[in-house]
Amino acid sequence: MATLMEEVDLLRRVPLFAGIDPGKLKLLAFASERLSYDNGQNLFRQGEVGESAYVIMGGKADVIVETGDGEIPVAELKENAFIGEIAILCDVPRTATVRAKSELEVLKVKKEHFLGLIADFPELGVEVMRELASRLSKTTSELSDARREIDALREAG
């Protein structure tokens, strides 16, 4: 059985939490639920209301976007990944489905705990901003690549 101290060690490896005081991380670990998922079980589904974020402690998970035509996997997540934070930061429904791809161990961080931590540790907020900004720039460049491809296809068609 994993103890609190092991979880704190794992949390420290998550880039987002790297700068946080270990005492607070212990508190976060204590207050968070440790959950196991079987391969194929959903952590949450696209469109649901989100109340928590998750830190992957072990195993792999898929990020899947559900479209009218079916499911499109868009990313794979590994240990130390922090997921589901968008829904709890800006109160939007889940933007994608996350499904266990193997046996999965996660720490479930409740919305109010996470927001509480950000209030206590502005550097965590900055870290979250940096992470989101880098994702945005990545998404933006992917979007412009995609546009270019579509334009090229149109011209060709």
Place this chain on the structure above:
Amino acid sequence: MAMEPNLLKYIWKHSRSDQIFILMVILASMPTYFLSLELPKRIVNGPIQGVGFENPGDVATFLRTSLPIPEWIYSGPPIVIFPGFELERVAFLMALSFSFLALVTINGLFKLYINTFKGRMGERLLRRLRFELFDRVLRYPMSRFRRTKASEVASMIKDEVEPMGEFIGDAYTMPLFEGGQAATALLFIFLQNVWLGLLTVVIIAFQAWLIPILRRPIIKLGKQRQVEARRLAGRLGEVVDGISDMHVNDTSNLERADISSNLGRLFFIRFELFQRKFSVKFLNNFLLLFLQFLFYALGGYLAVRGTIDIGQLVAVIAAFKDLPGPVRGLINWDQKRLVVNARYTQVVEQFAADDLMESKLQVTAEEPVGRIGKGFEIANLVVKDDTGSTLIEKATADIGRDEQLAIVGPVGGGAAEFAQVLARLTPPTAGRVVLDERDINELPENYTGRRMAYIDSNPYFPEGAILECLTYVLKNQPVRAVERDPSAASEYRKFIYEARRADNSDLDIDAEWIDYGALGIESDEQLMEQVREVLQFVGMEDEIRSYGLRGTIDPETHPELCEQLVEARSAFRSRLKELKFDAFVEPFEPDTYNNQSTIGENLLFGTAIAPAFEPNQLSSNALVRTILREEGLEDVLFEMGKEVASTTVELFGDLSSDNPFFDQLNYMEPEDIPEYRVALARIGEAKVADVAPADQELILRLPFAYTEAKNRLGLLDDGMKARIVEMRGKLREALSDLETAPVAFYDPEQYNRAASVLDNVLLGRVASNVAEGPERVFEAISNLLGEMGLTDEIFAIGLEFNVGTGGKRLSESQRQKLHLARALLKKPDILIVNQALNTLDARNQKSLLEAVLDRAKADEYGGFGVIWVPMNPALSQAFERVLLFKDGELVADDTPSNLSKDNETYRALLDG
């Protein structure tokens, strides 16, 4: 129809013969009573003081009886009936003393009989009155309930009529009895001296004139008190019913102020009442004593002047001594009469209604009730509400029995009211509603109430099992007498005799009330089958089954089922691996530490029956502590507690107590943290034996509530676990010596009566760290029991689920579905659905409606008509015919397809 407005007349009407009889008995008791007063004097004067025994050998005559004729009528020698015995002094003393004993015994027995008789008479009349009031409530016109508070009715029937019971016994006997005594005394005074007699009459007449005047405000106050007290009961009922509104609107202080002002008014009314009562009492006493003063002063003066002789005066004063008692008795009786009569009038006024339903409409049916044949014919129906505004204006339509009819219209258009008229809940103001050639409001309820079903969005269920809620509608009248053994049967005869004496209902509540023949079934099993079928129909089968799994059963009444459940337990355990549950389901094993439970639960290893053995009480349980000490575990747990405390204080110490992080802290309250901080500093390195008992308990509380798997502080190793398991056995041994077991232990071979069916099969814990763990276990166990053929049994346990007052333990949509289920259970000829099912989502509403329409056509269920007022007008398209109401007028009556073609209003409704 109206109730007798005067209490005395009411009492006379219903207990005339009893009253006359008891009066006779009282008269019959008089001679012995007077003799028993007379005898002591004769004992003292005769044998004790020796009057008449001056010489040895003197004898007295005992039991000599002669006709008591007053001298002024007949003055010859006494006519002797019985010459009596001649007895000497001691024998005469004994004879007189034993006569005295006999007389007082007879006297006492008379009193006992009279009081019992009066009491029973009072109770019977009280019972009759209460039942009559309740009967009126059952026959009230529906509109009246809009202005009637339930708790006020309860307060009137229960409390307000109560004092009448005591009065009823005295109502007629007391004035005659006391009046007679007073009159005798008065007559005696008159005979002694006419002037003194007149004086007495004048004063008593003055009293009789003055006191009622003074009492008038008392009566008025009494009425006010009654109204205020009833208002209090009504308001209390309202506050409780609307408790959630009070909470969500922060109006608790308004309610406090309101109830307080109510209590205040009550206080001042009662206080004034007391003041006045006591002043009247004072005046009463004063007048009587004033009379006595007059006797002394005036009578004395007359005696001194020689107008009357001293002997007369003494006799008058002696007679006068007997006067105040009866006079006071009469005055008290009168006071009571006024108060009780005022109460009675008040209550009767409240229950007066000139439009009560005739009682013949609510009789039981003599023969099986036939089916509805033709259906409704409605002609020129007009409905107005109690303010006079029109709800329905001249509606005319025929509705056949088997039709599928939707009634729609804009809100307030009259559709809902129309359905209520068909269900007899709203009476027509004008026009006629005819069902099978007869005016619907002249039909007995045993016809409309059994052959039609009506549901709306406001189901109310009295507290009881789901099964009872469902079968309520089938219990129209007793159909089969219950068999009783001879002693119970004679008890029951007495019971029914009393009921009839008080004109109460003599139907047997314990008889079989469900008419199996009318349902076309023969056995309880078939009834359960039908119950199951309707619940399945409304989609509640799974919910009922899950109530069954979460319910408890008594192994004594269900020995076989419990055995099967224990078998299911071992089957479930053997399947854990196959289901891949072995990683997160931890069964309770007597020799293994359960990681998902707290240390306390592991020690106890069972369900506490006695409160002192609840897990959170273990740290202060003397027996547990003693065993811990003997096993040397107390020290270890104490150290563990200190560790938990210091880690917790370190983690949470600087958080304010409303911080969200606290919600995972399950072994300590946030506000206790400062206390633990101080305690830790105080204890320091000290061992458990060296600290104060309060600190011992404070610290030991923590390990008992600690779960390694959940709290993850890494405090338990395998050695420690083994010691706790060992200690578990010791505790069990110690507890088995006790007379009543305070703990129901987990035993893999035994059914645990304190735990639910589900927990009995599981007999273990589901790890909290597995997603959807409990749900998966629930489903697996449910499936397992299904495979074992226990579905019906579990379902039956689920039907015993208590719905709570008003059905509040069910959700609103569950209540609405249950309402529909029971309407179908009674197999009506016409089903009226008035905006019911509105808490179901649109899809469920639609599918349930379609299912009902299919069912109505199926021969299997007898074929019935459906009249539906849907919340969503679009649903009316599933019907054969639509009545469209607008502003109280029936504007269209056609098929939905025609209406959607050429009726603007209908189209607008559909577009919503």
